[in-house]
Amino acid sequence: MEPNLISKKELLDEKGISYGQLYRWKRKQLIPEEWFIRKSTFTGQETFFPRDLILPRIDKIMNGKDDLSLDELADQLSPVLPQYxxxxxxxxxxxxxxxxxxxxxxxxxxxxxxxxxxxxxxxxxxxxxxxxxxxxxxxxxxxxxxxxxxxxxxxxxxxxxxxxxxxxxxxxxxxxxxxxxxxxxxxxxxxxxxxxxxxxxxxxxxx
Known part of the structure; x- marks a missing residue:
């Protein structure tokens, strides 16, 4: 595996989160679609993520979800520029x-x-x-x-x-x-x- 990528399984294990949480955050646009990278491996198709991007993003979500709703977090983390x-x-x-x-x-x-x-x-x-x-x-x-x-x-x-x-x-x-x-x-x-x-x-x- 490329050193700058982390597999979905490794990510879930390292951060102690579930498959359901990960994909709920994806649906809420807390994690960009383009960070989900599909690659062929000897076991078939697997999903990987850019390590340097996904790890701090998961930390931000987990640290912020007790104070903000997922929609509020999505607004805060979105790269889309607000009307301001x-x-x-x-x-x-x-x-x-x-x-x-x-x-x-x-x-x-x-x-x-x-x-x-x-x-x-x-x-x-x-x-x-x-x-x-x-x-x-x-x-x-x-x-x-x-x-x-x-x-x-x-x-x-x-x-x-x-x-x-x-x-x-x-x-x-x-x-x-x-x-x-x-x-x-x-x-x-x-x-x-x-x-x-x-x-x-x-x-x-x-x-």
Whole structure:
């Protein structure tokens, strides 16, 4: 079995959950359909999951289900962007991103300009990498353009932002969360962010 996958049986045993729970969470869209990967094995067809995605997701479901209904959890964990608007003035006051990001990437917007959740998300992701000290302001501008151009193409499906650099030249890639990506020699992976997790984190800040 591939090391980045975990079988359904291993998952149920490791997390102490039942088959019924797993598929109920799937029906409630707490676990994306594309994480259920069917593969041929010597015993027939088996279901596998991306290990790095499913294990923390099961933990989040189990930790949250006592405080929230499954529908509320699904809303919280969904990569689909909510209908949400916030004025620039309120966005800046609430310190959702650093002042540097507001002054650099939203300087031309009047305080009364209303931001959609999508635009807030892009600024939030840029700020996340800037705060980590992994990206320059010039790279932040290119990232912002990359997100605007390509993130909507995923139409609410989980995807990852991949930030790489080779010989001082940086690039950004948006890819399906379940995709395996291999780089040529000399490419340094600076960051791989789950956009679904960024959506979840931003929802928490805006709540």
């Amino acid at each position: 608007e916030l004025r620039k003035m309120d966005f800046a006051k609430r310190n959702i991103v650093s002042r540097v990001v507001v002054e650099t990437f939203a300087a031309d917007d009047a305080d009364s300009v209303v931001y959609s959740f999508e635009k807030l998300l892009y600024l939030f992701v840029v700020d996340k990498l800037l705060q980590a000290g992994e990206m320059s302001l010039e790279e932040g501008e290119r990232l912002l353009q990359t997100l605007k151009q390509f993130f909507p193409k995923f139409e609410g499906k989980p995807c990852d932002l991949i930030f790489i650099r080779k010989m001082g030249v940086s690039s950004f890639v948006l890819s399906s969360s379940t995709a395996d990506i291999y780089f040529e020699t000399g490419v340094k992976l600076i960051a791989r962010l789950s956009m679904a997790e960024c959506v979840e984190q931003l929802k928490g800040k805006l709540a």
